[in-house]
Amino acid sequence: MDLAAFRALEPLCWRAPSAHNTQPWRLRYERWAVTVGWDPADALPAGDRAGRDLRLSLGAFVETCLIVAADAGLRLDWAADHDEADRRAGRLRPGRQPYRTPFRTADVWDRRTHRGRFTAGPDADVVAAVDAVARRAGGAVRVVPAAGRLRALLRTADRQVYADPAVVAELRRWLRLDRSDPRYRADGLTDSCLGLDRAAATGLRAALAAYRVLRPLGLPRLLAAAGGDPLGQGGGVLALVAPPGLDAAGQVEFGRVLMRTWLTLHTAGLAAHPLSQLVDVAATRDALGTLLDVAPERIVHVARVGRPAAPAPRSARRVNRESDLLAATPLEAVSLHPREAIG
Numbered sequence: 001m002d003l004a005a006f007r008a009l010e011p012l013c014w015r016a017p018s019a020h021n022t023q024p025w026r027l028r029y030e031r032w033a034v035t036v037g038w039d040p041a042d043a044l045p046a047g048d049r050a051g052r053d054l055r056l057s058l059g060a061f062v063e064t065c066l067i068v069a070a071d072a073g074l075r076l077d078w079a080a081d082h083d084e085a086d087r088r089a090g091r092l093r094p095g096r097q098p099y100r101t102p103f104r105t106a107d108v109w110d111r112r113t114h115r116g117r118f119t120a121g122p123d124a125d126v127v128a129a130v131d132a133v134a135r136r137a138g139g140a141v142r143v144v145p146a147a148g149r150l151r152a153l154l155r156t157a158d159r160q161v162y163a164d165p166a167v168v169a170e171l172r173r174w175l176r177l178d179r180s181d182p183r184y185r186a187d188g189l190t191d192s193c194l195g196l197d198r199a200a201a202t203g204l205r206a207a208l209a210a211y212r213v214l215r216p217l218g219l220p221r222l223l224a225a226a227g228g229d230p231l232g233q234g235g236g237v238l239a240l241v242a243p244p245g246l247d248a249a250g251q252v253e254f255g256r257v258l259m260r261t262w263l264t265l266h267t268a269g270l271a272a273h274p275l276s277q278l279v280d281v282a283a284t285r286d287a288l289g290t291l292l293d294v295a296p297e298r299i300v301h302v303a304r305v306g307r308p309a310a311p312a313p314r315s316a317r318r319v320n321r322e323s324d325l326l327a328a329t330p331l332e333a334v335s336l337h338p339r340e341a342i343g
């Protein structure tokens with residue numbers, strides 16, 4: 001396999017999802033492999049203290065790379081080799097045959113997070129399909145009963161998140177509410193992806209700018225309330241449950257599972273709206289564990305899922321075209337000669 005051929009596809013791989021759309025992955029092209037690592041500048045140390053969402057995002061990226069390569073007929077394999085100190089998740093390397101997957105590059109390209117209204121939730125067949133995906137990796141997908149209890153948990157989680165100045169500062173760093181900011185088209189969470197109209201975006205920007213002063217006056221509650229009621233927007237809520245004792249490498253692997261479940265939903269005409277705050281806040285994660293009768297630490301992701309009433313806006317990426325890729329990659333990180341064909 002020609003790693004240069006994979007490199008030309010890399011902009012498609014960047015359509016992988018990541019928490020706050022930070023796109024933390026970094027690829028290092030070597031002679032025989034492409035090392036997948038991450039940049040700590042794109043981690044979320046306040047909101048994602050344990051690094052769970054970082055590793056899920058890296059896994060989602062790896063799965064996306066394998067799908068995109070397979071669709072182009074490239075024989076690419078994944079060798080997990082997690083090393084926290086070296087900030088390395090593993091290596092993509094030439095394999096014997098293309099990765100076996102039911103998904104295509106078009107699915108990767110079209111999938112989107114959908115935070116708006118759903119006309120229906122996942123039916124029993126779809127739940128069974130995503131559950132089967134998780135079960136093949138030793139996990140499960142469970143339906144969270146979306147009654148008043150879940151709404152209360154979501155409110156608790158939102159308030160707790162907005163009460164933490166470090167988490168809010170981090171969110172502010174990744175919010176893209178100003179369309180003239182060049183980063184608006186590169187990364188982070190845009191007003192349109194969050195479903196905010198002009199007035200709401202301006203209000204949120206002003207509230208966050210005054211956070212320090214307004215926090216003791218109840219701003220966290222106001223911000224939590226301003227987020228609206230996602231559960232009132234329809235759909236069902238699904239939890240991704242991992243096997244017990246998942247380590248860091250296992251979380252990357254489960255990011256691959258997460259990606260496969262989202263693409264399974266996408267090909268069924270559905271989309272996901274993650275509600276990670278329910279997992280981030282220990283009290284609500286514990287309560288979810290009780291609701292589902294599973295050990296709370298096994299719940300790695302929760303999302304509202306359903307059939308979008310209208311297409312969601314497309315999120316930004318730092319790398320969109322091959323020319324961007326060349327501009328974004330430091331030359332010293334590229335040791336592959338363009339004509340070097342291997343495998």
Ligand SMILES: Cc1cc2nc3c(=O)[nH]c(=O)nc-3n(C[C@H](O)[C@H](O)[C@H](O)COP(=O)(O)O)c2cc1C
Nearest residue numbers: 017018019020021053056112113274275276277315
């Ligand atoms: C591990 C993970 C956690 C996420 N958590 C949330 C979340 O709590 N709330 C939310 O609205 N989006 C969440 N997202 C969705 C990202 O914000 C989204 O993937 C990113 O903005 C790119 O947009 P796209 O999925 O439409 O390509 C999460 C995504 C991942 C991979």
